[in-house]
Amino acid sequence: MTTTYLELINRGARHYPDRTAIVYESQSFTFKEVDWLSSQLAHALCAKGVSQHDRIALLLNNGPYSVPLDFACVKAGLNRVPLNARLSVQEHTRMLKETGVQHIVFGADLADHALALKQELPEVICYGLGSKIAGGDxxxxxxxxxxxxxxxxxxxxxxxxxxxxTSGTTGTLKAAQHTQASYAGVCKNVLMNLINVKHDDAMLHAASLIHASGVFVLPFWLRGARTVIMEAFDPTSFLQLITKERITAINMVPTMLQMLLEHPDFEKTDVSSLQQVIYGASPMPRSVIEKAMSLWGRERFWQYYGQTECPLTITVLRPEDHEGELLGSCGKPCVDVELRLIDEAGNDVPHGSPGEIAVRSPAMMKGYYNADQLNAEMFTEDGWLRTRDVAVMDERGFLHMKDRTSDMIITGGYNVYPREVEDALMEHPAVIECSVVGTRDDKWVEAVTAAVAVKPGQKITEAELINFVGEHLASYKKPRKVVFVDSVPKTAVGKLNRKALRDMLKN
Incomplete structure (x- = not known):
């Protein structure tokens, strides 16, 4: 048997019982307290009839119970299905139906959302953390x-x-499955390639713990270091906590870093404890990273490239490589990751030619849930995972991302797929056709931008359309810009031509 996620949780608890493990606002928890609470929550779930291997949905914002609840699910042998609290009831309902989830644990601040899900799916039982709704405790x-x-x-x-x-790079909603072994592999991947956690280190988490930020919890747990949690990102509080908690590492998406740079206290904040500024999730604007390095020092900045299907790091750009043209690369392949560039047939492309990134790694997912055809498309016969990202490897071994095999938009670190926004827009009675693309944006990296044709005799404003989409999808998926056109660009066979639209919007 290889090392499991459960064993790594147990090791940290055994080795550092009296050290501080979690800090959230005015609350702090020792390793022993987190261990005990997670065990009690695991037993509580079992007492409610949740059995080993069951899938259980977690509807939680960052908070004091984020880590204990995750650990509880592992200790009970459950398969947790995190729900991003920013998504809509309709989106969550679809996720729950697709995975057959029968139990939800929700945070007290999301009780209304849980109740709305209960109304959509009466058979689902909802358990609160400091709250309860009908049928649950x-x-x-x-x-x-x-x-x-x-x-x-x-x-x-x-x-x-x-x-x-994850919508991955295809725009189709799918559920990546990680195992006891692969999640332990993720922890080792982070420690081997990205961050050498020391006993007295502390990491500040402002991004959602159900995504990349949460991956750092276990490495810090294993080394007896602190995890400092914010409910949500706020530039003022974030800068204050770096100083107050003597933070040594932070994980950012580009939009967060840009918001910090614009804050009046950025240059005068005491960051003497800060050793690493780790960033990923979407391309970093060159002007942002150059300004940040000039103020905080190049030696602090680490970039990673990875996917939900193979977290956290497939490649890493180290501080000493943050210069010149290498700022446009995503670094070198990690020591525990095998990486190839292949063509559609799965053959290696000639050196220096663009190819799809394919990887093998102990951190790789088991596969997508209930998606045999998709798994057959994404995995080669000899076990390589296709990423659907196209890149070129230079002569020094640095990977340069060239394109995506889809039209995915990355805005503020979040993936948005044009089709779902287009579908929402088409629900409006005044819209006859539309097309959605990402356009360059100084703050969000890419802005969701819609070209909309209105039916003859109908009138609708940009603000009305944006608000309409917001009623159907998560807020970050709403268009930030709406351009009214007579007709949207199409290919010769009548398909939406998003490349032509992007070119049109540049002019």
Whole structure:
């Protein structure tokens, strides 16, 4: 048996019982307290009839119970399905139906959202953390009377412990499955390639813990270091916490870094403790990274490229490589990742030619849930995972991203896919046709931009359309710009021509 996620949780708890593990606002928890609470929550879930290998949805914003609840699911042998709280009830309903989830744990601040899901799916049982709705209980209350030792379960390397929805690079909603072994592989990947966590280090988390930010929790747990959690990103509080908590590492998306640079306290904040500014998720505007390095020093900046299907780091751009044309690259392949550039047939492309990135890694997902055809498309016969990203490898071994095999938009670190925005726009009775692309934006890197043709005799404003989409999709998916046109660009066979639209919007 290889090392499992469960074993790594247990090791950290054994080695550092009295050290501070989690800090959230005025609350702090030792390793022992997190370990005990996670065990009690695991027993509480079992007491509610949730069985090992069941899928359980977690509807939680960042908070004091984020880590204990994740650990509880692992200790109970559950397959957790995190729900991004920014998504709509309709989007979550679809996710729950696709995965057959029967139980949801929700944060007290999301009780109304949970109730709306319950109305859509009456058979689902909802358990609150400090709250309850009809048909469910407060899991924290149940946990109070439970044992502080973990449930006795037997786990296997390939037990699925995380099913994480991602649109990936195809725009089709799919659920990547990670196992006991692959998640342990993710932890090792981070420690080997990105960050050498020390005993007294502390990482500040402002981005959602269900995504890349949460991957850093286990490496810090294993080294007896602190995880400092913010409910959400706020530039003022973020800068203050760097100083107050003597933060040594932060994980940013480009938009967050840009907002910090624009803050009046950026240059005068004491960042003497800060050793690493780690960033990824979307391309970093050159002007932003150059200004940040000039003020905070090049030696602090680390870039990673990875995917939900193979987290966290496929390649890493180290501080000493943050210069010249290399600022446009995503670094060199990681030591525990095999990487090839291939053509559509799966053959290696000639050196210096563009090819699709294919990888093999211990951190690689098991596959997508209930998607045999998609898995057959994404995995080669000899086990390489296609990323659908196209890149070129230079003579020094640095990977340069060239294009995507889809029209995915990355705005503020979030993936947005044109089709779902177009579908929402087409629901409006005044819209006859539309096309959505990403356009360059100094703050968000890319702005969701819609070209809309209106039916004859109809009138609709830009603001009305943006608000209409916001009623159907998450806020970050709304168009930031709407351009009214007589007709949208199409190919010769009548398909939407997004390249032509992007070219048109540049002029």
């Amino acid at each position: 407060d899991l924290l209350t149940t946990a109070e009377s439970q044992p502080t030792s973990a449930p006795e379960i037997t786990v296997k390397d390939d037990d699925v412990i995380l099913t994480l929805f």
